Amino acid sequence: MKKTLAKGLPGILLFALLFAGFLAADEGMWLFNMAPKDLLQKKYGFAANDEWLTHLRLSSVRFGGASASFVSPDGLVLTNHHVGQGAIQNLSSKERDLMKTGFYARTRQEELKCSGVEIWVLQEIIDVTGPVTGAVKPGMGTVEAAEAIDKAVAAMEKEESERTGLKCAVVNLYSGGLFHLYRYKVLSDVRLVFAVEYGIAFFGGDPDNFTYPRYDLDVSLFRVYENGQPLKTPHYLKWSPKGVKEGELVFCSGNPGSTGRLLTLGQLELLRDTSYPFTISNLRRRQALLHEYSKKGAEEARIALRNLFGIENSLKAVTGYQSGLLDKALMENKARDEQALREAVRKDAALEAEFGKAWDEIAAAQKSYASFFKPYSFLERNQGFNTVYYGPARTLVRLAQERTKPNAERLREYRDASLASVQRSLLSPSPIYDEFEIVKLTDSLAQLKDELGSLQEIKWLFGGRTPQEVARELVTGTRLKDIEVRKSYLEGGWEAICRSEDTMIKLALLVDPVSRGLRSRYEKEVEAAEIKNGALIARALFKLKGTSIPPDATSTLRLSFGVAKGYVEGGRKIPFTTTFTGLYDKSAKNGNKPPYELPPSFTAKKSALNASVPLNFVATCDSIGGNSGSPVVNRKAEFVGALFDGNIQCLPTRFVYEDTVSRSVMVDSRGIIEALLKIYDAKPLVDEILGRK
């Protein structure tokens, strides 16, 4: 894998040539409050002024764990179909399968309320590194220091949330090098306005996922309401009338989930040797199970689909990440970079005294993590209990206990600042199919038994019975499907939990102590060392290079940039856009069979379409999972597309950015309008989007 080097960058970055891997070309998921203004000015002659940045930030939203943007002054939000998929499926049933038919609310009255969906708008960012790290006092040990930071964060989040009425979250950047307070407005009245059919949203299915050229209309539209009325907002993205041109500078504003570019070698090795192999084999096992289940019938296939998409998507993503780590050249570069940084530290006695041990301590923490990675994954991360019942059961059990503790003493997901969201998600109905749950749970219990069968709790759980017997008993003995039942546990607190005879609650109670023990090991033996030493490494970096290197992704709003351009793959030039013509061709070439089967709307309205309109395009802007649904805009902050994927070469950029062949993939704004008008007959929606009414 060839890497381009930073060029034409300001003085401080010249030093970075020492650490060749650290910043390349259009690399970077930048903080909105530390945007690369100079870089953009010098490289692209673009002045990213504060007004521009603020408008883009307030027009961008967080949608579930992913991204979206306001595209009208009346609270219309555009995201990917696959980002809105959970909500769309929750509104579906055997009789009315919106995944299959698509949906369009021609009037506001027809818009469908989505339960459990939250949209967060980032109102403000404040640097709180001083107050947070100030909680660490001289002489504190690693764990004590991590706990002090954790408590300071908890206190700040609680106080800020209460004071401002906004959701306030402290974001840990550079592994503890910086702490920023994010204040979000949380909007929870979200209604479905428009969804395409799954067949066109995910045209090409799993085989084409993470590939390019691509022909997906991966789009859905929602509307945010406030006090029963559509949200009025001055901050929305105007639609670019002309779309994007080849070579044009574009920006992507979204919530990349997690990258590992600043991870130490020790951390990368843990991922490569322990975490990813486990995850990949686990996902494969689940994929096979769901394929098997899908074969039972159409309804079973519909039910399995919900899980299948996520599993196959993750499988491809993680396999791609792992391919990076298995790439010797990449790892050698990583080693060389780390060595160079350590060498620079070692040359200065003061730096060596301060930072010298950080890498080894992180490596030791990884060794410890590897020793309990499996039980931690199976129990604390719920891998052993693959059923939608277990999550709520455990949340109810933990919430009831945690609520009785002072805010700062709680597991962090149950602190006051998060309680409203936790409760909303607990009380959001979604269809549950018990036979499907039994199948999934049976399989994961079998795995659990194989892997952790010697654990006392697991022995008790099985007691000589088969995984299937246990799974059936657990699923048929729970009433957590009923939202009213969940509510009664929420209201009844720990006492209601103690009195419960619900099998899933009992299971969660059985597992909770050992699971909490693993959680505590993780926090003390791994996380605390990462926080302490990650911060040290970050400070070493700052000293040597300033903050010219953006922090790794943290599921929070970032700005990336790049140019719309094609690339060469296997000697073949891949153009930067695709068109509807390509879509029809590819479908025909594959006999219009799944996953290349066009929905009836697309076959019926084919002649109405201008087939040369661009459907998807690629650009070099930096992205990763979580960026799905991110608005992509031009210099005028006009919407030119919605990011929905990366090509396969993009996956290893989790660890090292490169822009020769890796690309983000977008739905083209022009294709969206063309389809809305010609295929879906959605002129009022287009008028709203284009500001024509």
Add this chain to the structure above:
Amino acid sequence: MKKTLAKGLPGILLFALLFAGFLAADEGMWLFNMAPKDLLQKKYGFAANDEWLTHLRLSSVRFGGASASFVSPDGLVLTNHHVGQGAIQNLSSKERDLMKTGFYARTRQEELKCSGVEIWVLQEIIDVTGPVTGAVKPGMGTVEAAEAIDKAVAAMEKEESERTGLKCAVVNLYSGGLFHLYRYKVLSDVRLVFAVEYGIAFFGGDPDNFTYPRYDLDVSLFRVYENGQPLKTPHYLKWSPKGVKEGELVFCSGNPGSTGRLLTLGQLELLRDTSYPFTISNLRRRQALLHEYSKKGAEEARIALRNLFGIENSLKAVTGYQSGLLDKALMENKARDEQALREAVRKDAALEAEFGKAWDEIAAAQKSYASFFKPYSFLERNQGFNTVYYGPARTLVRLAQERTKPNAERLREYRDASLASVQRSLLSPSPIYDEFEIVKLTDSLAQLKDELGSLQEIKWLFGGRTPQEVARELVTGTRLKDIEVRKSYLEGGWEAICRSEDTMIKLALLVDPVSRGLRSRYEKEVEAAEIKNGALIARALFKLKGTSIPPDATSTLRLSFGVAKGYVEGGRKIPFTTTFTGLYDKSAKNGNKPPYELPPSFTAKKSALNASVPLNFVATCDSIGGNSGSPVVNRKAEFVGALFDGNIQCLPTRFVYEDTVSRSVMVDSRGIIEALLKIYDAKPLVDEILGRK
């Protein structure tokens, strides 16, 4: 069962004739701060002045759950051998069995430190009824009111304990009619000075237990140290030089555990129909098991003895209580008394409105209690886990959780005011014999499986295995025998518990939630109704009769009185004292075989004894379990004996006092001195006791 009526009592009690059963002759376990001064003056011409009362109170101590007294200015404490038995057994081993050989420390250096023994001296009593009941606000429901009282009590105990440095406990009297704050000095450096052999302490064994005539030298002596020195106290009981005469007024000052004279019919029926039958059959089962185990060999018999005494003692006691409840005449009297009181209430519209429903509400609560009595007993009261490992395991698990809560939110036994005692008891070593534990646990698990086998947790625990397999796994998988291990859990808190792989800790974790659920049901469905309505009935009684009726026993210090006198049984006159002559005769008559086998000291020194010296005597003073070890004194507050038992007729006085045949049984002060001098060659000890040095 004939009852004598109150006679010659002051005006207000005349009214009591309506309620014939409420107070009889020398009835009463009186509060030291509400002593029956007038009654004593009128009936016995005795002026119980405050100085006398204070001296007796401060000379009396609480020893474990029972009673004792200071008998020298140097902290010497006299109690029953069976009260000190736990401490004596803890100091014993296969090689040095103090139970068998007895013990005498001829010098202070030889005194043996007892771990886990606490002596409490009641410093002060304060009426806090106002502040406690003031926590109940108008409009509060039954449970809410009980919780408000509970929290007020918790807050007061914590605050008072912290402020005074004393152990402060609020005592609930008359089922919530009055609340008194007791301030105790807690002394925990307690050393064994003298113990007789088990054979003479419990001469006649289980067959003679709760009978009279009796020949037991049920005595042991301890010394309390403070700051490494023997405690100096002006409050100790002088020894009566002449002992007690027939017909003489005597007083008993001790900690009766629990009586049920003011219980409603509903509560008595619960005991008769649910609680006692369960307890009796359970105790019988355990008795049989221990007898079986004892047959395996001498060492097994020694080990079993420790449990056997308590079991047989309880069995006889509870069987005796139950005999009262099964006595139709007694229950008819109870019904008549309750009817009379309810009638008196009903005649007055205001009283009826205030108190009318109290009895029925208590009865309803008992019905509810009966419905979960078994799981409550097996799980929350540990009956299903008959092993000394389970108690500490559960305490560790609960303590770790409860400590993270605010004081008033905790289960009451884990509040700050009790924490020091709880921890001391956890860290007191006592010998544990695993094979014995497996035998006991196996049996109780078998019972648990039979009774609660359908409960999810119990299914999990067994998982198709036999009780013996499970018991063996649990006992061999725990390290709680090691006090250092317990300490590490205490220090490690909830996290250490969560990380534990100790089988007993895991068992406690498995059972705890369901057990807590039952506890909560008990507190809300039973106890709250009893507190509310018990207090109402008490207030009705106060209105109609003042506080001329003492409250039921509450394991706190009480004063009772009566006369030393014999009685007639089956037409035979039973004299009020027995002598050493009787002891030797009875032993000979029974071939000197257990339980009538005399220890070697008594056979060897027989000729040295003055065999006509009184050994035991009886009196009419009111007592019940918990009074064991109580000093019995004359008008001058001089020690004339130590209460150690009641005759069999005494047992139903748990519910109705009577004095024609029921008697408390004491070791005579003269017999103690005679044995110490002639049998045990303990002149220095006698000199100390008699103040001769």
